Amino acid sequence: KAGVTQTPRYLIKTRGQQVTLSCSPISGHRSVSWYQQTPGQGLQFLFEYFSETQRNKGNFPGRFSGRQFSNSRSEMNVSTLELGDSALYLCASSFPGTGPGAFFGQGTRLTVV
Amino acid sequence: DQQVKQNSPSLSVQEGRISILNCDYTNSMFDYFLWYKKYPAEGPTFLISISSIKDKNEDGRFTVFLNKSAKHLSLHIVPSQPGDSAVYFCAARAGGTSYGKLTFGQGTILTVHP
Numbered sequence: 001k002a003g004v005t006q007t008p009r010y011l012i013k014t015r016g017q018q019v020t021l022s023c024s025p026i027s028g029h030r031s032v033s034w035y036q037q038t039p040g041q042g043l044q045f046l047f048e049y050f051s052e053t054q055r056n057k058g059n060f061p062g063r064f065s066g067r068q069f070s071n072s073r074s075e076m077n078v079s080t081l082e083l084g085d086s087a088l089y090l091c092a093s094s095f096p097g098t099g100p101g102a103f104f105g106q107g108t109r110l111t112v113v
Numbered sequence: 114d115q116q117v118k119q120n121s122p123s124l125s126v127q128e129g130r131i132s133i134l135n136c137d138y139t140n141s142m143f144d145y146f147l148w149y150k151k152y153p154a155e156g157p158t159f160l161i162s163i164s165s166i167k168d169k170n171e172d173g174r175f176t177v178f179l180n181k182s183a184k185h186l187s188l189h190i191v192p193s194q195p196g197d198s199a200v201y202f203c204a205a206r207a208g209g210t211s212y213g214k215l216t217f218g219q220g221t222i223l224t225v226h227p
Binding site: 004031032033035042043044045048050055056058088090092093094101102103104105106107109 | 147154155157158159162202213214215216218219220
């Protein structure tokens with residue numbers, strides 16, 4: 001079974017631009033969550049989608065948004081990028097009923113210059 | 114408000130000995146606790162979890178202990194191997210439909226010396 005796939009792996013953007021990151025969950029997994037990892041703040045929850053609906057949301061500004069498609073693939077978007085948005089963005093998928101261990105992708109390293 | 118805390122930023126252990134990683138939490142609504150291992154520039158890898166109704170869970174060299182009254186959990190790795198060197202994160206999940214919402218600690222860097 002293929003794991004969680006995130007694209008692209010690396011991205012460099014300029015302050016003020018917007019960016020879209022993509023995540024393909026493990027086949028059959030319907031829950032997709034996004035996390036931001038920075039050296040200062042650690043791993044922080046952004047939002048979770050289940051069956052195309054946002055089910056949970058973390059404490060991030062409205063510039064961070066996401067969506068999930070009918071095939072469970074998910075995208076997250078960050079608009080008006082700031083230098084502080086530079087981070088490793090991680091996507092995780094899970095399937096209710098199989099245990100709480102979420103499976104993570106390798107992440108997208110976003111650098112804002 | 115940091116609901117999950119790993120107070121030791123780093124731990125150094127000799128190969129073959131026991132590694133004990135600690136984690137404290139404050140939210141009584143957490144119903145599952147998980148440990149992840151992470152290498153730089155990679156996603157976390159799930160290691161082991163424990164339900165809040167249990168006090169111990171074992172999987173090979175990894176054992177997690179939960180002390181609900183103290184709101185404390187620990188991960189024991191026996192015996193430790195150099196390949197275990199990584200950052201270890203403790204995470205917790207509140208009940209209900211929050212399958213994908215995990216609250217993470219800050220991580221502990223484990224170094225296992227040959």
